[in-house]
Amino acid sequence: MIEVLKNAIKTMVKETFEGPSGEGSMFTESRPNSGFFGTLEQLSANEASIAVNGSTIAAHADHTRFYLWGTNIILKDGKQPEMNWGESWQINLVDEKRWNQIQEGLRHEYVTFLERVDAIEWNESLSKEALASLAHSAYHLGAVRQMLKVIKS
Known part of the structure; x- marks a missing residue:
């Protein structure tokens, strides 16, 4: 059961960040680059x-x-860890360098997450954390895609 849950989480997180695998989509658009990374890569720092x-x-x-x-x-x-949530929302104006750093940082944490999912000793608490991270990331992907409609119009 744990292996099934782990693989399901990884599949859904990959769709959130990389987009669908090409075999259809569970919840993102069924076209390439519709995940977080493809969506962000199409934006300049000014647009972001x-x-x-x-x-x-x-x-x-x-x-x-x-x-x-x-x-x-x-x-x-x-x-x-000690976390200052307010600080995570203070980014407004970014230049190309900072915009690239944000995207690289997001990609790094995503890769680390996938590695952690493979390495942890699963229990209910860690399962909830992994699922919450999936839901949270998917929510923000949806918010970004809606914002993109306004920005590109």
Whole structure:
């Protein structure tokens, strides 16, 4: 059962970040680059800095990175690190260098998450953390994709 749960989580997280595998989609669009990475890569730093309803895509991306970082610490150490959630939303204006750093940081935490999922000793608490991270990331992907419609119109 644990192997089945682990593989399901990894499949869904991969769809969230990489987009569908080509065999259809569970919840993202069924086209290439519809996951987090493909969505962010199509944006310039200026576009990622445009505020939509008080927040920017850059802030959503970095907040998702921050959440994944926290999850990765929990999966490794079994306890939540000290986290300042307000700080994770303070990004507004980014230049190309900072925008690339945010995307690279998000990719790093994603890869680390997949590695942790393979390495942990599964229990109910860690299962909830992994599933919460999936839900949280999928929520922010949806928010970013809706913001993108406003920015690109």
